[in-house]
Amino acid sequence: MTKINYITHDNQTHTIDVQNGLTVMEGAVQNDIPGIDADCGGGMACATCHVYINEEWLDKLPTKEDGEEDMLDMAFEPKQNSRLSCQLTVSNELDGLVVNIPSKQV
Amino acid sequence: MIKKDVLIIGAGPTGIFCAHQLGIIGLSCEIVDNLDKAGGQCIELYPDKPIYDIPAVPECTGEELTTNLLQQIKPFNIKFHLNERVEELKKVEGRWRVKTSGKQEFDVASIVIAGGVGSFEPRKFPLKECEKFEGSSVFYSIKDKTVFKDKTISIFGGGDSALDWAIELSNISKVNLIHRRDGFSGAEASVQKVKDLNDHGKINLYTKYQIDSVLGNGKIDSVKIKHDDGETKEFKTDYVLGFFGLIMQLGPILDWGLNINKKTIEVNTENFETNIDGIFAIGDICTYPGKLKLILSGFHEGALAARGCFKYAKPDEKLRFEFTTTSKAAQERLGVKK
Numbered sequence: 001m002t003k004i005n006y007i008t009h010d011n012q013t014h015t016i017d018v019q020n021g022l023t024v025m026e027g028a029v030q031n032d033i034p035g036i037d038a039d040c041g042g043g044m045a046c047a048t049c050h051v052y053i054n055e056e057w058l059d060k061l062p063t064k065e066d067g068e069e070d071m072l073d074m075a076f077e078p079k080q081n082s083r084l085s086c087q088l089t090v091s092n093e094l095d096g097l098v099v100n101i102p103s104k105q106v
Numbered sequence: 107m108i109k110k111d112v113l114i115i116g117a118g119p120t121g122i123f124c125a126h127q128l129g130i131i132g133l134s135c136e137i138v139d140n141l142d143k144a145g146g147q148c149i150e151l152y153p154d155k156p157i158y159d160i161p162a163v164p165e166c167t168g169e170e171l172t173t174n175l176l177q178q179i180k181p182f183n184i185k186f187h188l189n190e191r192v193e194e195l196k197k198v199e200g201r202w203r204v205k206t207s208g209k210q211e212f213d214v215a216s217i218v219i220a221g222g223v224g225s226f227e228p229r230k231f232p233l234k235e236c237e238k239f240e241g242s243s244v245f246y247s248i249k250d251k252t253v254f255k256d257k258t259i260s261i262f263g264g265g266d267s268a269l270d271w272a273i274e275l276s277n278i279s280k281v282n283l284i285h286r287r288d289g290f291s292g293a294e295a296s297v298q299k300v301k302d303l304n305d306h307g308k309i310n311l312y313t314k315y316q317i318d319s320v321l322g323n324g325k326i327d328s329v330k331i332k333h334d335d336g337e338t339k340e341f342k343t344d345y346v347l348g349f350f351g352l353i354m355q356l357g358p359i360l361d362w363g364l365n366i367n368k369k370t371i372e373v374n375t376e377n378f379e380t381n382i383d384g385i386f387a388i389g390d391i392c393t394y395p396g397k398l399k400l401i402l403s404g405f406h407e408g409a410l411a412a413r414g415c416f417k418y419a420k421p422d423e424k425l426r427f428e429f430t431t432t433s434k435a436a437q438e439r440l441g442v443k444k
Contacts, residue, residue: 037369039223039354041399045151048353070291073264074351077232078286078316080334106229106353 118146120389120404121220129182377414
């Protein structure tokens with residue numbers, strides 16, 4: 001189990017134990033964290049699991065595939081610290097990861 | 107007014123197969139879908155990606171699956187109403203009246219909602235103020251390019267639609283193309299073409315910029331864009347176009363009084379009827395204990411919903427269970443009876 005901190009748009013922090021191997025998106029959906037839609041179910045095809053990563057974690061994450069950056073073009077208010085949470089697989093290295101959920105996904 | 111036994115909302119695999127099941131038991135139907143082609147998510151999100159869990163089909167793409175399903179329903183000559191979204195629902199003398207965005211009106215005994223995660227709509231600018239200009243100076247698709255002749259157009263986006271329109275409109279308009287990063291998701295040849303046009307002053311390309319605000323009264327006069335480093339630019343523009351792909355939204359179905367749970371519709375598992383008599387929901391859009399969002403589950407749900415429709419379409423008849431292998435009636439409907 002790895003602790004992931006989800007900060008929702010109302011500034012509430014939800015700290016969740018997520019099983020290694022699941023994605024950050026799945027951790028949110030399975031624990032009813034509001035604000036992650038994940039319409040396509042993790043297929044990198046919809047950009048509705050978009051999150052902002054806290055600065056100190058940015059370079060600890062695996063680099064983006066081209067497809068992820070392409071999808072982020074479609075996200076609601078993408079920034080330089082934007083990621084698709086379906087592309088972030090939870091592991092011990094991510095223990096304490098902080099992700100911010102945008103005000104909306106579409 | 108089109109009178110049929112059933113109206114299917116959604117032309118994804120689940121909706122198409124439900125039409126097949128209705129055809130087999132002798133019920134008529136037509137299908138409405140907001141996209142410009144049949145196939146739903148399979149065709150819009152992953153036409154080239156493989157699917158490995160269709161029973162008896164070890165591997166196929168979204169496009170192949172759609173093509174095969176359309177082939178399978180061919181004997182029933184089912185009419186598709188594409189580029190149309192259902193809008194209004196009304197009950198008249200025990201039957202349903204449905205109006206679409208294309209002003210089509212249906213009179214049906216029952217409705218099967220196979221709407222996936224909603225209808226595909228263009229993704230819009232995050233700016234609230236863009237709404238009031240929508241349809242006059244802000245557009246998310248182009249129907250008639252001649253309105254842009256000799257005007258200044260600001261196109262946002264980095265995919266094929268944004269690039270293709272930037273190239274096309276650069277022949278008749280002054281084009282600004284704005285994208286949030288240096289990389290583009292569109293075809294490499296188009297990216298190169300845009301860069302060439304930029305070098306020759308035919309397009310003004312701004313990368314690492316995003317929309318900041320639009321200014322104008324009644325129609326847009328200028329647009330302000332903001333660089334990643336915070337610097338802003340403002341320029342005159344007549345039109346603002348956004349090409350950010352499609353999103354999925356439930357739309358007017360939300361107002362039909364159905365029991366909705368997290369963007370899905372609650373159904374029973376006996377015949378996939380909703381809380382409203384004569385309205386069924388199948389595929390990704392329905393929910394029940396144990397629901398799996400698999401295409402194969404959608405097929406099962408469609409088969410049962412089709413039979414659920416029977417009592418509304420033919421209240422005085424009894425539906426007998428038959429196999430297509432041996433049923434003369436089914437084979438006649440399929441046009442294969444020897």
